[in-house]
Amino acid sequence: MPQIIQHTLIHVLLLWTTILSIFQIVFIVLLFTGGHHAPLQFQNKSNAALGGSMPLQADSPTPSNNRPHWGSMITYVGSSVKNTTVSWKVKTTGSGLISEEGCNLTIKRDGYFFLTLQVTLSSCEEKKQMVKLKLKEKIILQGTINTNTCSTGLLGKVQGLSAGGELMVTIDPPSTSIVADEYLTHLDVIYMGTP
Known part of the structure; x- marks a missing residue:
């Protein structure tokens, strides 16, 4: 009898x-997704089914107002080296985020x-070469050129940046040329907005 109760x-x-x-x-799913709702067209159908007369509107800005929104991405491809500084050309634009x-x-x-950065040199020397992504004089990312691959590998970081700040990528000691290929020398920027 006790076994049945147990x-x-x-x-x-x-x-x-x-x-x-x-x-x-x-609870954990709602916490990490921020309680995001279904897509806009589903919300409108649900609102109409509930007898609502006003359609719901999306929170994200429309493309016509030219404001970047969360997740805007810009890709730069390294084009050349001038003195110690890498020159970039834009591959994808980011709605006025960076000039x-x-x-x-x-x-x-x-x-x-x-921010993610990779720099690959067309030839590398035995001496230690450093690649730095700087905000004015403050170093944000730094990596050493690997003498086997002539590359830094992929460097990445999330950084709070203020309007007016200037980013630059330097190579020290200077290199004569970089590989101008988007898969080997690139700077990618994803805008995540402010809380």
Whole structure:
């Protein structure tokens, strides 16, 4: 008789643990997704089905107002080296986030930026060469050229940047040329906005 009661209690505890686990998973998913809703067209259908007369509007800005939104991405390809500074040409634009002025890239909006950088030289020497991504004189990313691959590999970081800041990539000691290929020498910037 006590075994029947124990088995019943074990089943009740297993059911209770399962229910709590499901609630925890749902809570964690909502926490990390910020409670985002379904796509706009689904929201409009749901709103109409509920008797609502006003359609829901998207929170993101329209492309016509030329404001960058979360997730805007810009890709730069290295084109040449002038003295110690890498010169970039834009491959994809980012709605006025950054302007190119010579070798400097000027930030146009405050926010958090995810930056990735890779520099590959056409030939490398035995001496240690450093590649630095700087904001004015502050080093944001730094890597050493690997003498086997003549590349820094992929460097990345999230950085808060203010409008007016200037990014530049330098090679020290100077190199004569870089590989101007988007897969080997590139600077990628993803704008993540401000909280």
